[in-house]
Amino acid sequence: MQGSVDNKMENQKTVLITGCAGFIGSHVAEQLLKRGDIVIGVDEVNDYYDIKQKEENLNILNKYENFKFHKLDLADFDKIKEIFQNNNVERIGHLAARAGVRPSIENPFLYEHSNIKATLNLLELAKEYKIENFVLTSSSSVYGNCKEVPFKEDFNVDFPISPYAATKKSTELLAYTYHHLHGLNVNVIRPFTIYGPRGRPDMAPFLFPMWISQGKAIKKFGDGTTTRDYTYIDDFVKGFISAIDTQLGYEIFNLGNSTPVSLNKFIKTIEEIVGKKAEINQLPMQPGDVEVTYADTSKAERLLGYKPSVKIEEGLNLFWYWYKSFYLNNKHITSKK
16 A cells, blocks of 8 residues: 655645645645645634634735635535636545534534535545655544553554544545555545644633633543643644655555643643633543553654654743633633633
8 A cells, every 4th residue: 555655746736635724724825825835725604613713814815926715615525526627636635524522422424524525525536646655644533442552553443432433434444445446545634632722612721721710610520631642833834844855656644742641730731821720510430531642653753754852841831822822812702612
């Protein structure tokens, strides 16, 4: 399956970035634009969280002349095909998805629509239009409650514990099938808890600093010994863009920090940064939650040159600086939860 690591693609390329209005997608698109690529952005701009933040992300991207935006549902095959017909798309960075483990338990059909059907549409069009490289964003959730750590890409991930994780595993299988049948180059990325400026406001790295600063109780699930492999957005973006640039046949990569942080340490670090003690609403573990995430990134380091460097203290400080400037200085934008 593995191709030449030296097969790096150079010069300006036209890259389709899905989910470009979101947290990770907007950062990936921005870095591609900065280096001179043409970016075709697609996003349905749904209300999973406040669309004002997504609109602000798009405002950043719209400042670049080489950015084109389409507000579309990726499950609409005919509309997406028009983009391929009207643009010389060469690479795809597929970041769009319906996110969230817990909501997927309540509405699994929405996740099938947004994650599986949308991905199948893109794979079919990638085949038809001979896309040179397809980067698929999966999830560390596919590892479920794996007892062996750190997580390696060749572990058996046939036992997802949420519909969200199941849809992500399904997209990996579909992508391999298109590689096998049609020779499509696919790099599958499994992100590990990405955080940082413009972060998703439904995730703990956003919610906890906000709640603590406002004197609101944070929701602490479990006894605080669960751990997460928090990955700073800039580190992730470098790895993701390297995956866009590198043809390898079909490969799966963990993009994490390889330094799990316990929930207790995570809360203490935020308290120190914000300068306030957290009020805690102690709650039991929730269905679908995993006890640990821990990425083995040696494969990404070897084949993509991936080297995460931002420690949790530095990353949360950078987020807190952005949060204060974005939300506290923009009174027309509200953060809810």
